[in-house]
Amino acid sequence: xxxxxxxxxxxxxxxxxxxxxxxxxxxxxxxxxxxxxxxxxxxxxxxxxxxxxxxxxxxxxxxxxxxxxxxxxxxxxxxxxxxxxxxxxxxxxxxxxxxxxxxxxxxxxxxxxxxxxxxxxxxxxxxxxxxxxxxxxxxxxxxxxxxxxxxxxxxxxxxxxxxxxxxxxxxxxxxxxxxxxxxxxxxxx
Numbered sequence: 589x590x591x592x593x594x595x596x597x598x599x600x601x602x603x604x605x606x607x608x609x610x611x612x613x614x615x616x617x618x619x620x621x622x623x624x625x626x627x628x629x630x631x632x633x634x635x636x637x638x639x640x641x642x643x644x645x646x647x648x649x650x651x652x653x654x655x656x657x658x659x660x661x662x663x664x665x666x667x668x669x670x671x672x673x674x675x676x677x678x679x680x681x682x683x684x685x686x687x688x689x690x691x692x693x694x695x696x697x698x699x700x701x702x703x704x705x706x707x708x709x710x711x712x713x714x715x716x717x718x719x720x721x722x723x724x725x726x727x728x729x730x731x732x733x734x735x736x737x738x739x740x741x742x743x744x745x746x747x748x749x750x751x752x753x754x755x756x757x758x759x760x761x762x763x764x765x766x767x768x769x770x771x772x773x774x775x776x777x
Contacts, residue, residue: 643720672699
């Protein structure tokens with residue numbers, strides 16, 4: 589897995605390692621962003637079609653209920669937990685192409701605060717998105733010979749480090765097949 593950095597993120601190695609580990613582990617995540625001084629995480633999932641209002645409502649209801657149950661069981665009080673849909677922000681993602689040319693995509697975005705997010709929650713959210721949108725979800729190639737348990741351990745360690753030493757840089761990462769690209773951005777959203 590290749591990793592590309594620009595010089596402005598060299599002071600945020602914890603954030604770079606965390607985003608890289610997350611994107612390698614979950615091929616469903618199209619891009620991930622750490623922002624607000626490393627206190628928030630935004631995960632974008634790309635879909636090959638627009639979401640219909642009724643399917644979005646069903647998904648959001650299920651996600652909200654899943655979060656409520658999970659947070660209750662884990663005794664978590666998250667500061668931020670939201671999901672929304674929209675058009676893909678082309679300035680932050682690689683264009684997707686198929687044999688007919690460029691493909692328009694829509695996004696499903698999940699935003700969480702880093703202090704309360706957990707490794708298990710990543711698995712829960714990704715599984716739920718797979719369940720609802722499997723036919724339309726833009727997937728990256730699987731990393732060859734990667735042990736999911738070992739990848740989860742790496743994510744857990746990186747998450748703990750990024751919580752302990754939040755970075756000042758706004759970092760955005762995305763997967764482009766077998767490469768993970770991380771860059772610094774000035775836009776804080």
